Amino acid sequence: MSEENTTNEAVQNTEKKRNTILTVLSFVFLIAGGLWILSLFFDFSRYETTNNAQVDAYMNNIAARATGHIAAIQFEANQFVHQGDTLVILDDEEYIIKVKQAEADLAVAEGNLHSLEQTIITSTSNEAATKAKLAGDLADLEKAQKDYERFKNMYADSAVTRNQYDQVVSKLKSTQAYLKAGENGLQASISTTQQSKTNLEAAKATVARKQADLDAAKLQLSYTVITAPIDGFVGERNLSVGDLVSMNQVIASIVLKQKWVTANFKETQVERIKAGQEVTITIDALDDKEFKGKVVGFSPATGAKFSMVEPDNSTGNFVKITQRIPVKIVFEAPAKELEEVKPGMNVTVEIKK
Missing domain, CATH: 1.10.287.620 (Helix Hairpins)
Structure with missing residues (x-):
């Protein structure tokens, strides 16, 4: 009889502990849910954050200014070239x-x-x-x-x-x-x-x-000798000796060394972002490696205004959508430390309010 009482008491204690844990977890989830709901109405964060951001760089498209067959190609894909280096020679x-x-x-x-x-x-x-x-x-x-x-x-x-x-x-x-x-x-x-x-x-x-x-x-x-107009890295090479090149045909693209981040913030966030604010840039492809940056400017219009086909809200199918405003952020790290950073990489930026 005493053994049976002991067993029942142990089961009761176990169930009591489980109920206590479930109750605590329920309160935790309830509080977290409440805080999340409150965060939808009130911004308690000390940072303005967006992951709608990419690394940008100037790209110079080199077009042929004469028509002719390619006699020689003197560059390879992803090669660094200096201003004045010969890239392509046409039959002259x-x-x-x-x-x-x-x-x-x-x-x-x-x-x-x-x-x-x-x-x-x-x-x-x-x-x-x-x-x-x-x-x-x-x-x-x-x-x-x-x-x-x-x-x-x-x-x-x-x-x-x-x-x-x-x-x-x-x-x-x-x-x-x-x-x-x-x-x-x-x-x-x-x-x-x-x-x-x-x-x-x-x-x-x-x-x-x-x-x-x-x-x-x-x-x-x-014009039969096509040279690099600037220093930078040549992109893809899609030409072969003997190909016919037409006037104004792009034969190569050069990516300049200068890089920056274009972060597309919601229009409701831009009010709290000022030029000169410090930024933390986290790059997804580099195992979330962080770089420091600084806000230098804002786009004069939303991204939709610069799109090829701008939404027409006068057609009657209007749905209010929060617009994005591009913000330019420059890296504060020296160019040598940014060699592994490539244009087009996705990043996350945090701007302290």
Whole structure:
């Protein structure tokens, strides 16, 4: 009988302990649930937190500025390159021919220009010679006119013969004709000089245009060597020797060293975030490794405003959704410590209020 009482008492004690534990656990869960419900209405946290954040970096897409087949590729995927390093070389035979054609066109234009310059020199010399000859003809005309007047009076007085008088008259007329021809020749020479000068200006413009064509051909030739515009890491390599590259085709992307975090906070959180606040950045892919950062700026609009297709709330299907505002956070760690941090990694950020 005593053994049975002892057993019953042990069972009762066990059940009492279990009930006590269940009661305590119920109170704990009840209090935790109450605190969670209260947290939905009141923010008791000392931090503003979001896991809607990623590592960002500037990416420079390098596009071909000429069309051609790839002759050589001098980079590998994920390789670090310096500004000016050669990445891709295109077949330049066609562009070299165009440069030679432009050089030949320029040489022809310059030859025409030199020919016109020589024509102007010759025409100017002829004009000067014509003026000198015209001055002599004028002197001859003055002498012939004086002889005519003298012989006219002498012939009237019968001091000279008719033959002598006719010779003087003939000399006067021929001198006048020579003078007229000289004046016409001078006008023609002046006109030729003016026309040559006009043609000279056109020839100079042609030379300038041909020079520009040559410069353009050389510029196109230079585009066959594609170089890195900045320092950074090259992304994927999707090209092979012999591939045809078109103008404006992206042949590689370079990721710059500078990195930051874009954290998309709820619009209700942004009020408590200020520029300059310290941030703890936890990176998921690096076993929750923490980095220190600092808030440097806010997006001028919500992410929805920058989307390609912005939600249209005027259609009648309006549902109020809390919007996200991107916040830029910079790392305070030196660049060397951030080598393992890659753009696109998901992170969690905590900003102390």
